[in-house]
Amino acid sequence: MKAFGYVAAKDVGHAVALLGEHGARAKVLAGGTDLLVELKFAAHGLKIVVDISRLAELKGISIIDEGLRIGALATHADIMRSPIIGDMFPALADAAHSIGAVQTRNLGTLGGNLITCVPSMDSGPTLMALDAQVTYADGRGHSQVPLAELFVAPRKTSLGPDGLLTAIIIPKANFAKPAAFQKFGLRKGQALALVNAAAAFWVDQDKNSFVQPRIALGAVAPTVIRAPRAEAFLEGKAITDEVMAEAGRIAATEAKPISDFRASAGYRRDLIAVLTKRALQSAYARASNKVRESVP
Amino acid sequence: MIDVTIVVNGETRRASVPPETTLLKLLRENFSLTGAKLGCDVGDCGACTVIVDGMAVNSCLMLAGQANGRSVTTIEGLATRDRLHPIQKAFEDNGALQCGFCGPGAIMATKALFDENSDPNVKDIRDALSGSLCRCTGYTKMIEAVQDAARILRAEAAAKPRQLELSK
């Protein structure tokens, strides 16, 4: 690796100030699983690495007034182990589990995964399907935006040069909303997603129909995307395998997958349809189990 | 240069290194602990796996500065002078390693698994070792060795209270 400076930030303000001072010549070090790879290969003109990995204020998974707050520094392993997440958002734990391997899940953070803004990230779709918000700090203070607004383009977020992602919030209204995550890679271990998909919806118990369905897809467009037409198709429909399969087919038409060395666009479309259907089915199975559990 | 103080295998070690030094480089070059290996340098192969504050990590993906003030266990820290760690013994007995280059990483990943789960099933074991690439073994004997080691460790844990009683 080439030489660079290193500062362990004392707090969020300090980190933001350092980022403001050095702009593009500074990089944030959280888990390091992406940053170090980048630094080892890139002919970077980097001046300074701002290590935020010890900032307690960016850690922790807890329930606050607004909903569930996941600190940006929560690692994928933290998310897998969190009893709150396991109970309310198992899909999120599944997504975390699908990332890398034990060693990288222990280092890699949720905030870091989102901030890379690679289309194939595994954290994005489930959070998007759960209408997550993100909070960030910059020179102007603290702000909050929907997660979808964070993603601009591959490897480009809406944060300014001094922006620092601080937390992810899943709104209270979506607590325990049945959801599921599906991923397809070229192998089972350490897989990168060729396509991933998340689905979340409430079930109208009387009509057994979809309420507020959400579908989010990864690796099939410049950023993680929602599939609004598929969602609209589902809203209010009775839950059947055929309806879920049709939603998958619609979602496939909404994506803009590319062909690359991993897979062709056509194959990715096939996968979107299948994974969307399976995410819906699996979320529905979770919803049914919940109902069964609650019946005395 | 940055100064780091790290407890490595129970011993406090200090070094002054350039900021871009990885934990792996620090261990191998400054502390002469060459058990952790460099296989890919980007966190794919797991040959550099060490345990930092109880967690298995790729030491090639951690800066020395990040490890400052933490406790690191490497493969050199498992055995005592009189005794192999049961994982090391089981790997040896089962023929779990061939060229051995992935071994230190796989054994440390196993150690981290046992710290969390003393009775892992095959699926748990495969999951825990999925970050340790091995080109020689097909992992078959490695998984058997991990099962063996788990049995030994559980038996030892069960025997301990009894030994205490006996000594009373």
Added chain:
Amino acid sequence: MADEPKVLERERPVVDEALLRANTDQNLPAVARRESVPDTLVPQARQQTGAVGQRVTRTDARQHGLGQTRYIDDLSLPRMLYARIKRAGIASARIKRIDTSAAEAMPGVMAVLVGSEIPVNSFGPMLQDQPVLADPIVRHAGDGVAAVAAVTEQIANEALEKIVVEYEPLPAVFDPVEAMRDDAHKVHAPASNIYISKVIRKGDVAKGFAKSDHVFEGRFSTQMVEHAPIEPHAAIADWDANGRLTVWATNGRITLARSDLARTLMLPLNRIRAIGTIVGGSFGGKNEISQEPVLALLSKKTGRPVKGVFTRTEEFIATTTRHPFVMEYKTGVTKDGRILARSVQLTLDGGAYCSWTETALGKACILAAGPYRIDNIHCEARAIYTNKTMAGAFRGFGAPQVCFAYESQMDDIAKALGIDPLEIRLRNVFAEGSPSPTGQVLHSVVVKESLLQAAARFGWEARS
């Protein structure tokens, strides 16, 4: 094999006390407990006679487990320098100029080396067609073009960036079938891109096909594969003041490594010592020299030992690979599934250099008809140069490729004739004394036994 194994009493005529102590200290390992091994064999296999047939634990297992095995990258010598090689990054070109001055001027850079400085700049187990560092022709993107020795790896890496290489791009060819055309770019101009061929002919295939009830044809292809040992190629060279060269290398064949070093460096063999430590996986990928002559010359220039360790990228782009194959199979059978004739055409993509292609081609050709008694065989194989990473020795030398083809076709034949896949193989396989495609009388043939044993363990039952 010897009789019933015995665990021996340690009874020693000389110095037994000391030895006994040494043995207790070692805390001798037991061996694996497996269901198929009687319990009596389990303990102390290392102490048993006869030794053959025992599940003896590996002699290196203890150190492997302790992390104490010393691979090349774990070694370091006083005043040792680190070398890095600049890769061409262009698949086909003529080097017009290399400017190393900026690199040489860097503090910490102790020496730079280019191809023209290598006494005999070519090597290879069969054809010596591969340069140690390209000069002046680059034939694949992973060719080395210059090397640096510096006091740290970081400085060596930065120095590589300061070496300026000016290329005149040349036409390139990447597809072996295209490369066979007369007008294709010649990778080793003016020689043909078809650089080795082999034929095996037995009986009369035309007659065999004529007598066949059915003839099956198929085309199969396979890809380029990397050995991917977890340990990258590594070496240390130490050219001492007596003009003696010691090289520690991850090389599975030190006898050949030494003669290749002697040839490239024009040194008598007795001035070279090649040492192989335990190699962290080879699979055929560490069967020849790669960076060793470069390190040796950098050591000679600087008077200091020089270490080189390939990056994972170099493992892919600058070491040998498995040959991609294109295979045409034509097989004639009777209606009850006996193979009467088989003709095979094999085209091997050898990449930029020959390496072990002759062996891969030869073995593939000999094995192409499968482990089957076939009276009429015609197999032709040829190897083609392309501007890609060179293919070489890789576990199986062409056999996995042809096996994929002949066994796929075997199932197609079985299916078409309505014969169980196990049964059709049993009807055709070699028996003791069967003649091979090269007319060799085979001995110790247990192919039928392997089929039956695998089928029994699997629980294979014929489906109607």
Added chain:
Amino acid sequence: MKRRGRGIGCMWYPIGFTVTANPSSAVVKVNEDGTATVLTGTVETGQGSLTVLGQIAAETLGIAADDVHVVSADTDVTPMDMGAIASRTTYVTGNAIRLAAENAMAILFEVAGPMLQVKPSQLEARDRRIQVKGFPQRSVMIGEVANRAQVTLGQPPIGSASWNPPTVAMDPETGQGKPFNTYVYATQIAEVEVDDETGEVEIIRIVAAHDCGSPINPTLVEGQVEGGIAQGIGFALQEEILFDGKGLQINSNLTNYIMPTTLDLPEIVVDIVNSYDPTGPFGAKGVGEPSLVPTAAAILNAVHDAVGVRITSLPATSEKILTAIKAKRAADQKQISA
């Protein structure tokens, strides 16, 4: 839907170089306490060759594996060897070591003959003793003999030998000849599950029955086969070096070059076929390379059995398989409507 299938791969494979001489040399020194040191120019690349070679020396000398130390891979110290290639180490180097050990043993028998008052030809080495054939009670410790040979008689028991597998050149026109001295045989059977919506292949299990002659060390044989199968799985389904249009590799890293992980491997069952090759050391042949040869064939035949598609180009990625499944469906549809 997931569909199951099974497939066979059967193969043969030669041991040693093709026609070309590929000798190995070895030196065996019996120390004055009855332990031994072996010098070999081969290199341990992970197969366990040094362990196996030590066992061969031990067996010949009638001592235990632990009594033998193998020194390897130093051209200043160890005799020439063609090296760790062509599945030849056990067979070729093993034979050289066996012969070298026999030569060392011959010196010991010469010395032990008078001690036991029989001819050297009536002696055998067994259980760390030299004994009269048929009269094991008349014996003397090897160490005692070795010590007497070296210290009293000045005849250190050191043997050296070389071995090269005999071959006959192949006719350039017809290829007829005897390129190798021996071959091994093997069968692998794979059971797979193919997801017909994604083309994904899950290998459920692989059963392998390999001939390696008589195994010197069954654990190491199994290890070779298991590891070979893992490489065979990568070859069958996942691994490929890819190039762009300019001849530059695209996926030259372990992130994008898809090598199997623990989660990609099935249960593997290895059987060693009962076999004895009189030309090998104690009946042994070799096993290094053959282990991966039939794997891809078995898997692809199982895929064919599961979903009825024949994949003719490797690797059989899930995309290739799904494309073939879709093409087959379309063709079947046509047939029905026609």
